[in-house]
Amino acid sequence: xxRLGFYMPIALFAGIVVYLAIGLTLDPNKLPSMLIDKPVPxxxxxxxxxxxxxxxSSDLKGKASLVNIWGSWCVACIIEHPLLMELAKNNxxxxxxxxxxxxxxxxxxxxxxxxxxxxxxxxxxxxxxAIDFGVTGAPETxxxxxxxxxxxxxxxxxxxxxxxxxxxxxxxxLQR
Amino acid sequence: MIAEIGNFALILxxxxxxxxxxxxxxxxxxxxxxxxxxxxxxxxxxxGFIFFSFLILTYLFVTSDFSVANVFQNSxxxxxxxxxxxxxxxxxxxxxxxxxxxxxxxxAILARPGSKMPEGLxxxxxxxxxxxxxxxxxxLVFTSNPFDRIFPTPLDGxxxxxxxxxxxxxxxxxxxxxxxxxLSTAFSLAAAGLLEGKIDRIWAGHxxxxxxxxWCFLTFGIALGSWWAYHELGWGGWWFWDPVENxxxxxxxxxxxxxxxxxxxxxxxxxxxxxxLLAILAFSFSLIGTFLVRSGILTSVHAFAxxxxxxxxxxxxxxxxxxxxxxxxxxxxxxxxxxxxFSPISREGGIMIxxxxxxxxxxxxxxxTFYPLFIDALTGNKISVGAPYFNIxxxxxxIPALVILGIAxxxxxxxxxxxxVLYGLRYAFISALVIGTIVAWFFxxxxxxxxFGVILAAWIAGATLxxxxxxxxxxxxxxxxLARAIRLPKAFLGMAIAHFGVAVIVVAITGxxxxxxxxxxxxxxxxxxxxxxxxxxxxKAFLAREENYEKLQGEFTIWKGSEVVxxxxxxxxxxxxxxxxxxxxxxxxxxxGDYYLTLGPRAKDGKLAVHFFRNPLVPWLWFGAxxxxxxxxxxxxxxxxxxxxxxxxxxx
Numbered sequence: 001x002x003r004l005g006f007y008m009p010i011a012l013f014a015g016i017v018v019y020l021a022i023g024l025t026l027d028p029n030k031l032p033s034m035l036i037d038k039p040v041p042x043x044x045x046x047x048x049x050x051x052x053x054x055x056x057s058s059d060l061k062g063k064a065s066l067v068n069i070w071g072s073w074c075v076a077c078i079i080e081h082p083l084l085m086e087l088a089k090n091n092x093x094x095x096x097x098x099x100x101x102x103x104x105x106x107x108x109x110x111x112x113x114x115x116x117x118x119x120x121x122x123x124x125x126x127x128x129x130a131i132d133f134g135v136t137g138a139p140e141t142x143x144x145x146x147x148x149x150x151x152x153x154x155x156x157x158x159x160x161x162x163x164x165x166x167x168x169x170x171x172x173x174l175q176r
Numbered sequence: 177m178i179a180e181i182g183n184f185a186l187i188l189x190x191x192x193x194x195x196x197x198x199x200x201x202x203x204x205x206x207x208x209x210x211x212x213x214x215x216x217x218x219x220x221x222x223x224g225f226i227f228f229s230f231l232i233l234t235y236l237f238v239t240s241d242f243s244v245a246n247v248f249q250n251s252x253x254x255x256x257x258x259x260x261x262x263x264x265x266x267x268x269x270x271x272x273x274x275x276x277x278x279x280x281x282x283x284a285i286l287a288r289p290g291s292k293m294p295e296g297l298x299x300x301x302x303x304x305x306x307x308x309x310x311x312x313x314x315x316l317v318f319t320s321n322p323f324d325r326i327f328p329t330p331l332d333g334x335x336x337x338x339x340x341x342x343x344x345x346x347x348x349x350x351x352x353x354x355x356x357x358x359l360s361t362a363f364s365l366a367a368a369g370l371l372e373g374k375i376d377r378i379w380a381g382h383x384x385x386x387x388x389x390x391w392c393f394l395t396f397g398i399a400l401g402s403w404w405a406y407h408e409l410g411w412g413g414w415w416f417w418d419p420v421e422n423x424x425x426x427x428x429x430x431x432x433x434x435x436x437x438x439x440x441x442x443x444x445x446x447x448x449x450x451x452x453l454l455a456i457l458a459f460s461f462s463l464i465g466t467f468l469v470r471s472g473i474l475t476s477v478h479a480f481a482x483x484x485x486x487x488x489x490x491x492x493x494x495x496x497x498x499x500x501x502x503x504x505x506x507x508x509x510x511x512x513x514x515x516x517x518f519s520p521i522s523r524e525g526g527i528m529i530x531x532x533x534x535x536x537x538x539x540x541x542x543x544x545t546f547y548p549l550f551i552d553a554l555t556g557n558k559i560s561v562g563a564p565y566f567n568i569x570x571x572x573x574x575i576p577a578l579v580i581l582g583i584a585x586x587x588x589x590x591x592x593x594x595x596x597v598l599y600g601l602r603y604a605f606i607s608a609l610v611i612g613t614i615v616a617w618f619f620x621x622x623x624x625x626x627x628f629g630v631i632l633a634a635w636i637a638g639a640t641l642x643x644x645x646x647x648x649x650x651x652x653x654x655x656x657x658l659a660r661a662i663r664l665p666k667a668f669l670g671m672a673i674a675h676f677g678v679a680v681i682v683v684a685i686t687g688x689x690x691x692x693x694x695x696x697x698x699x700x701x702x703x704x705x706x707x708x709x710x711x712x713x714x715x716k717a718f719l720a721r722e723e724n725y726e727k728l729q730g731e732f733t734i735w736k737g738s739e740v741v742x743x744x745x746x747x748x749x750x751x752x753x754x755x756x757x758x759x760x761x762x763x764x765x766x767x768x769g770d771y772y773l774t775l776g777p778r779a780k781d782g783k784l785a786v787h788f789f790r791n792p793l794v795p796w797l798w799f800g801a802x803x804x805x806x807x808x809x810x811x812x813x814x815x816x817x818x819x820x821x822x823x824x825x826x827x828x
Contacts, residue, residue, distance in 0.1 A: 006509045009453060010502035013460075017495050019546070020467070022553035024487045073563070078409070082757045101562070109696040113776030113785040137562075 039149050040067070040142070041132035045122025048099050050108035055096055055122030060148040064174035065094040066167075067142040068118070069130060071102045072110035074138040080157035081114050088117035093171055097121040100130050100138055143167065145174045179244050182232030183323040185225045186273075189280065190313040192222035196283070196306025200299045212299050219287035219302050222309065223280040230277045233270060233322055237263050243329040246270060246322045252333040254724045255341075262346040268470060268486075269322035271349055275466070276312050278350075278357040282386075283309060286361060293382050300368035301361070308360055311493045319486045344404035348397060352424055355394025356462040359427060361386040362434065363459035366452045367501050370508040375448045380441035383455065385812055387438060391431040392808040398424050399801035410759030410774040412694065412789040414797065417566040422545045423465030429538040430458035433531045440524045443589055444516035447528065449509045454531075456505060460498040461538075467494050468545070519591045526584025533577035540569040578632055578682065582639030585675065586646075600646070604638030621690050629686030637679035644672050666814020674807025680800030687769070687793030694790070698783040707788050711735040712773070715743075717784055725749040730775050730784055732762065742766075744773045746786075770794045 044056035060067070068084065070077045088095055097118035099107035102125065111118075124130050133142065134153075143152040152170050154162065196218045203211025233246075237260050242248040250270070251263045265271045283305045291298060316322075365383045369375045401424070406414040415421065434454040440447045467490045518524040544565050582604065586597045598605075612631035621627075647668060648661045695707040705712040716731040728748045734741040746762035762773040769792035776785025 003510045006449075007503075007506035009457075010499060010506050013498055013502055016546075017491070017499070019550055019553050020491055020494075023549045024491060078411075078759075109787075112698060113696055113774075113787050115776065115785075 036153075037149055037151065039147070040144060041129070043122070043129045043132065045098065045124055045129060048102070048107045048121050048123040049105045051121060053120055055098065055120045057148060059096065059120055060144045061146070063094060063146050064171060065096055065119075065144050066171075067096045067098060067133075067144055069098050069100050069133070069135050069138050069140040069142075071100045071138050072106040073102065074100075076157045077139045078114065080139055080159070081117070083158055083160060083163060084117040085115045088119075093175070094119050098124050098129065098133075100124050100135065101127045141167070143170055143174070178232060179236060179241070179323045179325065182229045182236070183317075183321065185229035185232065186313065186317060186323070189222050189225040189229065189276075190310065190317060192218050192225065193280075193306050193309035193313055196222060197303055197310050198306075200303035200306075204296070204299060212295065215299055215302050215306075216287040216289075219280075219283045219306070222306075223277075223284035226273075226277050226280045226313075230264075230273055233273060234261060234264050237261065240333065242331070242333055243325055243327070244322075245324045245326040248326060248330050248333045250333065252724070256723065258343070258346060259341050262341075265349045266345075269316070269320045271353075272312070272316050272320050272470075273322050274350065275353055275357060276309060276316055278353050279305070279309050279312065279360055282358060282361050286364075294378065296372055297365065297368050297374070297379065297382065300371055301364040304364040304367050305360065308364070308497060311497070315486075315489050315493060319489050342404055342408045344400050344407060348400040348404055350397075351393050351400060352397030355390050355392075355397050355431075356424070356427060356465070358386065358390025358393055359431060359459040359462050362390070362431075362455040363501065366455035367504055370452060370504050373508065373511060375441070375452050375512050377442045377445055380438045380451070384435055384438045384442065387431055387435045387455070387458075388808050388812045391428070391435060392805050392812070394424070394428050394431060395801060395804050395808065398428060399798060399805075403798060406794070407761060407763065408758070410761045412692075412761075412772055412774070412787070412791060414688070414794065417544070417563045419545050420465075420469050422541050423461075423468045426461040426538050426541055426545075427458055427465060429534050429541070430454060430461055433534040433538075434458050436527045437531050440527055444518060444524055446514045446516040446518060446524060448512040448514055450528075450531070452509060452512070453505060454535075456498075456501045460501070461542075463494050463497060467491065516590070518589070521587065521594050522592050523584060523587045523589045526580055526587050529580055530577045530584060533573060533580075537570055537573040537577070540573060541566065544569070575632070578636060578678070581675065581678065582635050585639060585643050585671070601639055601642055604635060604642045607638050608632075608634035619691060623690050626686055626690035629690070630683060633679045633683035633686065635679075636682065637676055640672050640675045640679065667811045670807045670809070670811030670814060672807070673810060674804050677800045677803025677807055680796050680803060684793045684796035684800055688791055688797065691792040692789060694788060696785070696787050699786050700783050703783075705786060705788065707790060709736060710741065710771075710788075710790065712786070712788050714784065714786065722749075725751045727760075728775065728784075730762075730786070732773060732786075734764075734771055742771055744771060746773045746775045748775045765795045767795070768792060 040057050040060055042057050045054045047054040066087075084095055087093060095117050097120070099121055102110075102123070104125070107121070107123070111121075122129070127135075133140075137155065139157055141154045141158060142150050143154075145151050151174065152167070154167060156162075158167060196215060199211050199218065200215045202208075203215060236244050236247050237251050238257065240247065240251060240253050240260070242251075246267060246269050247263075250267045251260055255263070263270070265274045283302065286293075286298065286305065287302055362383055365379070365386065366375075369379045369383075398421075401421070402414045405411075405416065434451065437447050437451045437454060441451050467487075470486060470490060516524075582601065583594075583597060586601055587594075608631045611634040612627050615630045616627045647664060648657060650657055693708040693710075695705055695712075697703075697705045699705060699712075699714045701714055701717055703714050711734070713733045713735065714730060715733055716729075718729055720727050720729060726749070728750075730746050732744045732746070734744060742764040744762035744764055747760035749758045749760060751758070759774050762771075764771040769790060772789040772791050772794075774787045776787065
């Protein structure tokens with residue numbers, strides 16, 4: 001019996017390998033299929049400190065939009081930020097922001113520093129709405145159509161390549 | 177043509193690695209000294225070929241040969257020479273080549289003529305090293321060949337991600353890999369020791385320098401990475417608990433635990449099973465880290481391009497290597513007989529507790545890093561684990577290890593008297609409390625944890641200095657005391673330096689976390705901004721063009737009352753080749769901390785967004801890390817000789 005104890009490490013390791021193998025078949029950038037083509041979860045978020053208006057699910061109806069999950073603490077958000085600014089400047093598409101798990105004031109300070117590409121921003125300080133969205137981390141971007149249905153989700157910073165090859169084609173399709 | 181020569185050299189390296197993986201077992205079975213000789217030569221030749229192949233890739237980058245896909249994707253003619261060279265290891269394929277190069281380098285050093293290592297141990301370790309090398313070169317050649325061509329040849333390259341164009345990052349991967357891969361030697365030696373059934377003080381004496389040097393490299397590599405994040409990301413922070421940071425931190429924790437417990441095996445022939453398991457796990461976590469970064473299984477800022485074949489290949493490789501070693505452990509470890517016994521109140525006892533604490537802390541990091549994956553695999557839910565999890569689990573777990581550190585170094589081997597030891601440390605304890613009180617009095621913050629951090633750091637420093645003073649014996653004429661200080665064993669001196677470094681790091685983390693001041697504002701030229709008792713004034717702001725980027729520069733003066741404290745220059749850079757913006761923080765380091773300032777974009781009215789931090793004690797962090805490396809280095813170089821072996825062990 002005592003000898004079996006020495007095989008504990010390999011037993012544990014075998015368990016880990018099983019998970020890693022399952023993990024390989026999953027794409028961390030893929031949306032859980034249940035949300036695609038479903039309406040966005042109902043939510044009404046307050047404004048972040050320093051702003052007047054919050055964001056709610058009804059705001060997403062009317063035209064296609066991007067819903068961008070970000071936070072002032074998010075290192076990778078800075079990578080996609082210039083691109084979002086560019087999109088906002090050219091009026092390519094409406095971008096809504098959800099400020100995820102930020103302390104009061106931090107989000108506004110960040111936008112003051114980096115610029116604000118968002119038409120409306122909701123404050124998701126406790127991360128409840130992000131859970132409904134199935135957010136895995138920031139930055140994360142959802143493409144919603146004019147009926148407020150989620151059509152695509154992209155995890156990670158939107159680089160120029162990602163924008164041109166993945167997101168823009170879907171956006172053009174939706175705006176047609 | 178040149179790229180093909182590089183590829184050919186790499187394939188020769190692959191064949192030689194296979195030879196190195198097979199011949200030793202055959203040689204041992206036949207007891208044929210010639211075959212053993214061949215093994216050693218082959219290990220050295222394998223390194224030669226891979227080094228040659230690496231030089232060729234470097235040449236292709238320096239000469240901007242864009243017919244090679246890897247050069248095209250990661251280099252550009254307008255890039256400064258230093259970053260053309262760094263481009264070699266800034267991408268998946270090139271960094272994998274660096275990985276196998278370092279693996280082969282350690283194999284060659286292991287095989288070097290004149291090594292005092294018992295031949296049986298050395299030859300077996302070389303065979304295992306060859307097996308690992310073969311698997312990884314195979315991976316490189318078939319899934320990630322850095323010499324693949326593209327046609328037609330593009331006119332110019334895509335450029336290196338400008339975030340990576342920083343001196344800190346030029347040297348970060350090589351050092352990190354020297355650390356990661358250096359642990360492969362400990363792994364091979366542990367497996368060889370288990371195969372031979374000899375995990376004893378001679379074995380430990382030979383393994384320890386390898387672990388210690390890998391640990392020094394790893395420490396330096398991690399510190400460089402952190403330094404890079406602090407200076408280049410412009411976020412005012414230096415550690416983000418990113419999966420890739422964790423991937424380098426976990427092997428570091430294991431290596432730390434490992435060289436402590438190796439000391440116990442060497443001194444007392446105890447903890448043999450535990451130590452051999454740690455040696456296997458340290459490198460296993462390097463492998464898991466490599467898998468994590470290169471399979472695309474987790475999303476991270478650092479992640480390389482995702483390719484499913486690579487992930488599967490790496491997983492198979494990892495399973496065979498780690499599974500094989502752990503199976504061997506399960507089969508052989510029960511046969512290891514500890515010779516020395518010890519009471520819980522002893523140096524060994526202290527090291528054992530520290531080991532357990534470090535390993536549990538490491539497991540919390542492992543859980544946090546892999547939890548999203550486990551949940552995804554089980555339920556399909558996507559969740560994320562952020563810095564708050566790590567801060568509330570990892571840090572408290574580490575506290576007992578740090579408290580015990582001060583006591584353990586004062587405990588004798590085998591059996592000690594806790595009362596005597598604590599009494600001996602009374603001055604360290606009292607001065608820690610006094611320092612804590614002084615800091616609380618003059619720099620009060622709301623958080624008691626901050627004060628506790630200071631006391632903890634002072635306690636470790638005090639205990640280390642007490643131990644040093646006891647060793648030197650501060651009595652008699654000054655000249656004799658100094659003479660005794662100089663004659664201190666280097667291994668002891670190195671340990672004291674490193675432990676003092678730990679104290680410096682603890683106080684730096686505390687200071688930078690709890691006494692930080694920051695402010696944000698929109699500024700015009702001539703405007704001022706207030707941060708605590710400091711005033712920030714924008715003197716100048718302009719646009720300019722440099723070799724491969726455009727920049728927006730702001731120049732600031734920091735005032736304290738009517739006195740100028742320092743001037744700061746911060747930039748925002750735009751790299752047209754990749755369309756990426758980076759932040760160059762303006763940083764002025766002083767003894768007590770950094771003045772740190774970053775720029776945001778210019779608003780429509782011409783105002784500049786400015787983010788200012790006063791980061792206390794951050795330079796101490798780098799200084800503490802350097803102390804760790806120096807401490808490790810002094811122990812390593814300072815003539816720490818492996819235990820004398822009986823003549824029957826020296827078969828060479």
